[in-house]
Amino acid sequence: MMKHLSLSFCWMVCIAIFQSCQQNQSPVYKNANLPVEDRVQDLLSRMSLEEKIRQMDMYSGADFKENEAFSAEKTQEQLGELGVGAIHDLYPKDAVTINQLQQYVIDHNRHGIPALILCEFLHGYLGEGSTALPMNIALGATWDSELLQKAGQVIGTEGRAFGVHFGLGPNLDLGREPRWGRIAETFGEDPYLAAHLGSALIRGIQGDSLTSNRAMIAEPKHFAVHGVPQAGGNSSPVELGRRIVRQDYLPVFEKAFKEGGALGTMAAYTELDGVPCAANQWLLTDVLRKEWGFKGIVVSDLGAIRFLENVHYVSDSPKESVRQAIEAGIDMQFYDFPTEDYQRYLLELVQEGKISEERIDQSAGNVLRLKFLLGLFENPFTEQQWIDERHHSQAHQEVALEAGLKSICLLKNQNKVLPLSKSLKNVAVIGPLANESVLGGYSVKKKKAITVYEGIKAHLPEANVRYENGTPLIFKGQAISQANLWTPDQKERGLKAEYFANRHLKGEPTLTQVDPQVDFHWPGSPGEGMPEDQFSVRWTGYLKPVTSFSGWIGVSSDDGVRLWVDDVLVIDNWSKGSTNIATSPMEFKAGKAYKIKLEMWEGGYGAKAQLLWDLKKVDFQPAVHLARQSDVAVVVLGESEELVEENKDVASLDLFGNQEELIKAIQATGTPVVCVLLNGRPLSVNWINQHVPAVVEAWFPGEKLGEAVAKVLFGDYNPAGRLPVTFPRSVGQLPFYYNQKPSAIHRYNKESHKPLYEFGYGLSYTSFEYSNLKITGQEANYSVSVTVTNTGDRDGEEVVQLYLNDVRSSVTTPRRTLKGFQRVMIEKGQSKEITFQLTPEDLSLWNRDMQRVVEAGEFEVFVGGNQHDGLEGKFEVKKDVVL
Numbered sequence: 001m002m003k004h005l006s007l008s009f010c011w012m013v014c015i016a017i018f019q020s021c022q023q024n025q026s027p028v029y030k031n032a033n034l035p036v037e038d039r040v041q042d043l044l045s046r047m048s049l050e051e052k053i054r055q056m057d058m059y060s061g062a063d064f065k066e067n068e069a070f071s072a073e074k075t076q077e078q079l080g081e082l083g084v085g086a087i088h089d090l091y092p093k094d095a096v097t098i099n100q101l102q103q104y105v106i107d108h109n110r111h112g113i114p115a116l117i118l119c120e121f122l123h124g125y126l127g128e129g130s131t132a133l134p135m136n137i138a139l140g141a142t143w144d145s146e147l148l149q150k151a152g153q154v155i156g157t158e159g160r161a162f163g164v165h166f167g168l169g170p171n172l173d174l175g176r177e178p179r180w181g182r183i184a185e186t187f188g189e190d191p192y193l194a195a196h197l198g199s200a201l202i203r204g205i206q207g208d209s210l211t212s213n214r215a216m217i218a219e220p221k222h223f224a225v226h227g228v229p230q231a232g233g234n235s236s237p238v239e240l241g242r243r244i245v246r247q248d249y250l251p252v253f254e255k256a257f258k259e260g261g262a263l264g265t266m267a268a269y270t271e272l273d274g275v276p277c278a279a280n281q282w283l284l285t286d287v288l289r290k291e292w293g294f295k296g297i298v299v300s301d302l303g304a305i306r307f308l309e310n311v312h313y314v315s316d317s318p319k320e321s322v323r324q325a326i327e328a329g330i331d332m333q334f335y336d337f338p339t340e341d342y343q344r345y346l347l348e349l350v351q352e353g354k355i356s357e358e359r360i361d362q363s364a365g366n367v368l369r370l371k372f373l374l375g376l377f378e379n380p381f382t383e384q385q386w387i388d389e390r391h392h393s394q395a396h397q398e399v400a401l402e403a404g405l406k407s408i409c410l411l412k413n414q415n416k417v418l419p420l421s422k423s424l425k426n427v428a429v430i431g432p433l434a435n436e437s438v439l440g441g442y443s444v445k446k447k448k449a450i451t452v453y454e455g456i457k458a459h460l461p462e463a464n465v466r467y468e469n470g471t472p473l474i475f476k477g478q479a480i481s482q483a484n485l486w487t488p489d490q491k492e493r494g495l496k497a498e499y500f501a502n503r504h505l506k507g508e509p510t511l512t513q514v515d516p517q518v519d520f521h522w523p524g525s526p527g528e529g530m531p532e533d534q535f536s537v538r539w540t541g542y543l544k545p546v547t548s549f550s551g552w553i554g555v556s557s558d559d560g561v562r563l564w565v566d567d568v569l570v571i572d573n574w575s576k577g578s579t580n581i582a583t584s585p586m587e588f589k590a591g592k593a594y595k596i597k598l599e600m601w602e603g604g605y606g607a608k609a610q611l612l613w614d615l616k617k618v619d620f621q622p623a624v625h626l627a628r629q630s631d632v633a634v635v636v637l638g639e640s641e642e643l644v645e646e647n648k649d650v651a652s653l654d655l656f657g658n659q660e661e662l663i664k665a666i667q668a669t670g671t672p673v674v675c676v677l678l679n680g681r682p683l684s685v686n687w688i689n690q691h692v693p694a695v696v697e698a699w700f701p702g703e704k705l706g707e708a709v710a711k712v713l714f715g716d717y718n719p720a721g722r723l724p725v726t727f728p729r730s731v732g733q734l735p736f737y738y739n740q741k742p743s744a745i746h747r748y749n750k751e752s753h754k755p756l757y758e759f760g761y762g763l764s765y766t767s768f769e770y771s772n773l774k775i776t777g778q779e780a781n782y783s784v785s786v787t788v789t790n791t792g793d794r795d796g797e798e799v800v801q802l803y804l805n806d807v808r809s810s811v812t813t814p815r816r817t818l819k820g821f822q823r824v825m826i827e828k829g830q831s832k833e834i835t836f837q838l839t840p841e842d843l844s845l846w847n848r849d850m851q852r853v854v855e856a857g858e859f860e861v862f863v864g865g866n867q868h869d870g871l872e873g874k875f876e877v878k879k880d881v882v883l
Contacts (some may be wrong), residue, residue: 015198029111029377036372040365046111049357052364053346054082056332057339057344058118058299061090068093069102076108078339083109085167085332085367088118091445095384099164102380114380121167121205121216122185122442123151125159131396131703132447135440135680136171138403138407138699140187140724143799144823145200151403152204154396157214161386165374166217166264167205172198172252173222175725176737180231181648184440184680184700188226188724189737189759192818193249196405197256210263211375213386219264220256222301225249226268228735231873232649235269236312241809245272246846249729255290259715263296263370264644267330269304269311275616276312278304281322284329297331297366305336305851319345325356331363379631397704404708406797406823409721410763413810414693417672417764419715420632427465428630430623430666431637432473432659433678438638440680452636452676459714466630469656470623470666473640473667476556476581479519484866486593487514487544495541495596495611499527503560503601505536515539516613518598526607536601537609542597545588551614554583557600558608564597574599581612588613618658620665627669632714635663635692638679644678645680653684653731660687664723665733667691676709682727682757682842689756697723718765720797720823722866727757739814760801760818760866766792766828770864773871780840780854786863786871787833790826799823799867800834805860810847816867840881854881 028034028042044052054874064075064087078084084105092098098117105115120126123133133139133151142148159167172194175186187194198220208213208719225245229236240249256262267284268277277283278300288294307323308314315321318337322345325333333342348354371377390396410418429435429452437449457465482493494516496759498509511527518539524532543553543565555561555571557579563571570584600609628632637659642648654660664687667673674694677683688695696719701708711717728736738759746753774786802820806813820836843854856879864870 051726055364086116113685114376128445132410132444134702135700141721148200149204150202154207163382170494182198199260221266222268247787274493281326282327300334357776401704409697410719412695428633434636451705455710459710468623482516495539522607533604539598543594552583556610718796722762766794766796782838789831803862807858852883
């Protein structure tokens with residue numbers, strides 16, 4: 001009897017211990033040894049609807065800081081106890097700030113969920129002082145996948161050291177619309193080139209494991225087909241059918257997700273064939289998730305959900321816009337609406353049965369999955385040592401220089417003007433960009449590049465290297481001074497200014513005063529009681545010139561502006577915004593009173609307003625005089641971030657302002673001229689190509705700009721960059737990219753049918769010869785090999801390019817499409833055998849039944865250093881192969 005009681009007692013004790021252990025057992029989601037999907041589902045099962053919705057929101061980093069230091073008070077005000085999905089625009093300057101924020105977030109939500117920290121990193125982690133790589137179109141010109149992977153490692157290691165986990169890039173749009181300001185962010189016009197370079201960059205950023213303190217998640221954008229907007233207008237409609245989208249545009253992203261492993265993407269602003277991308281279920285769900293198996297998150301582009309109502313007009317309210325976007329497949333907003341509004345909309349939509357909680361679970365789960373994959377539940381913090389060791393390290397600077405050198409394309413070298421002799425005694429460095437740091441859009445904060453003038457001066461320490469600007473890049477004349485302005489009653493000098501605390505000049509002005517002149521760059525609020533953004537101003541009065549002259553009156557503003565002279569509207573950029581300079585011809589007579597009304601509105605991100613004229617003209621003579629005194633004139637022309645960047649679209653591809661007139665004046669001196677172009681889009685530099693003996697396309701080659709250019713100009717580096725985009729002769733040829741369909745005819749009365757410079761083009765200081773082309777294989781898998789010999793007197797790199805032509809097909813195909821490339825170093829007199837593998841993917845098309853298939857028939861192969869100089873061969877696929 002006692003024996004049985006003892007056994008029963010022991011059993012009861014065991015049960016009690018087991019139950020106690022079960023109660024005290026760590027939740028599944030905290031067990032790093034369990035599968036990520038199990039952890040995601042366990043955590044979701046413990047979360048309230050409000051907590052899940054919070055994971056779908058992005059907060060601004062400024063709301064968590066006070067003078068760059070972490071603010072617990074501001075953080076509590078923003079987050080309460082629900083946690084946070086993601087925080088963007090934080091850019092911490094040290095480990096303390098980001099670790100304090102993470103600790104607070106973890107401690108102040110009941111599940112201990114860390115924050116996902118986001119950043120921009122287009123061509124370098126955007127945090128202050130980071131390594132600035134070349135602009136993306138320049139990286140495209142390298143045609144070097146291994147280099148792109150190293151560039152990605154620079155970005156990933158620097159960003160993660162600062163506690164950043166997720167970056168908004170790279171830009172995988174195809175650059176087939178050079179008027180578009182964001183073409184500089186692309187890797188070029190070709191799907192194969194962009195796919196391989198983009199995937200390599202992503203692999204570098206994400207590393208071998210996301211749990212590494214050297215890896216970040218990459219978020220390719222803009223999904224999808226954002227880079228060919230109508231007339232080059234940013235976010236304008238894209239009207240392409242699904243076949244061309246499938247054939248050319250989506251494969252770039254597919255490779256980024258499947259081979260690059262990217263776990264984020266950004267829904268584009270644009271509409272695709274009439275359906276806004278931010279509400280496109282076919283794109284964001286059917287293709288991205290169901291076909292490709294994407295497991296990451298889809299983020300709205302900034303304001304793209306809001307655009308559904310107020311730009312695309314497919315929604316009648318903010319809440320309906322949110323419903324359409326989430327149902328289509330977006331997981332997280334990007335500052336579309338105030339966080340409290342966005343979260344309330346989602347909660348109400350679920351309560352009203354318009355969005356299922358299962359759909360919320362999907363998006364919240366997608367965000368949580370990334371946090372588990374990054375290892376943030378186990379290791380949410382960073383270390384100052386990592387920052388100190390990696391931030392702008394010498395090794396990273398060397399990658400920046402290598403990328404800058406490899407991006408430079410030699411476009412013309414008549415009579416072998418280049419390389420220049422290092423024994424030159426007098427060198428003129430001339431031009432509006434000759435002594436300017438131009439890095440390109442979304443560049444590293446507070447970073448200055450070595451200028452061309454500085455680079456040449458350092459390269460030739462014994463020579464007399466001198467600089468003249470010649471002309472401003474954007475000639476804005478001068479601000480009209482107080483001496484020429486009068487108030488409406490003509491009793492006081494200056495203009496009457498009425499400041500409104502809204503962007504529509506509505507109601508009574510908040511502030512009225514007399515401004516001596518209109519020449520403002522406001523760092524914050526323009527005056528007492530005024531907001532920093534979302535305001536408008538009206539200036540009225542009279543212009544009484546002290547001097548008579550013939551010229552123009554102009555305005556400059558970063559948002560909307562319009563000007564009346566004598567009640568005639570002479571400049572109207574009211575709806576456009578971002579006005580670098582707009583002018584109207586005018587005859588100014590001394591003493592005559594011209595009635596003036598100037599209005600502007602400010603939307604955000606800085607504010608400026610200027611009323612200008614060209615009283616003093618551009619004077620080329622100092623630059624011309626310097627050129628005459630010099631052995632050679634290096635003339636540096638092109639663009640800056642003011643001319644090519646987001647929302648900096650153009651209607652002309654000619655050099656801006658007085659640049660062509662300047663180089664004509666320098667060329668007329670008889671001094672040998674070398675033209676260096678710094679730009680982010682292909683330019684129609686026809687006169688320069690025809691008359692200047694040497695032309696170097698340097699793009700925006702990163703922080704080592706001047707050093708890279710000098711090494712190329714003086715022969716310390718043999719250029720081998722190749723154009724990733726076609727250079728049209730004029731904007732009237734557009735669209736103009738190398739692999740257009742055979743029925744695309746460029747036939748004009750006064751224009752050539754050929755481009756100025758072709759895709760894949762670039763010269764070298766040496767020469768190469770191709771021989772021994774061999775093609776072997778079967779059933780849509782082929783090997784193509786060729787021997788390349790350096791026949792010149794210098795070591796050099798060659799970019800070997802393979803193009804394919806599907807001779808006869810059920811749907812139209814280009815006559816030549818890139819399907820392989822290798823950048824190789826070959827010593828003078830030496831040869832290398834280069835081999836390419838062609839797969840069914842390379843040979844495939846989308847047929848009339850919208851099936852991806854390799855069709856039986858003949859294929860032509862071309863291999864060379866450009867599209868014309870090389871060898872041709874062919875092979876035949878015997879039967880159809882369905883992919």
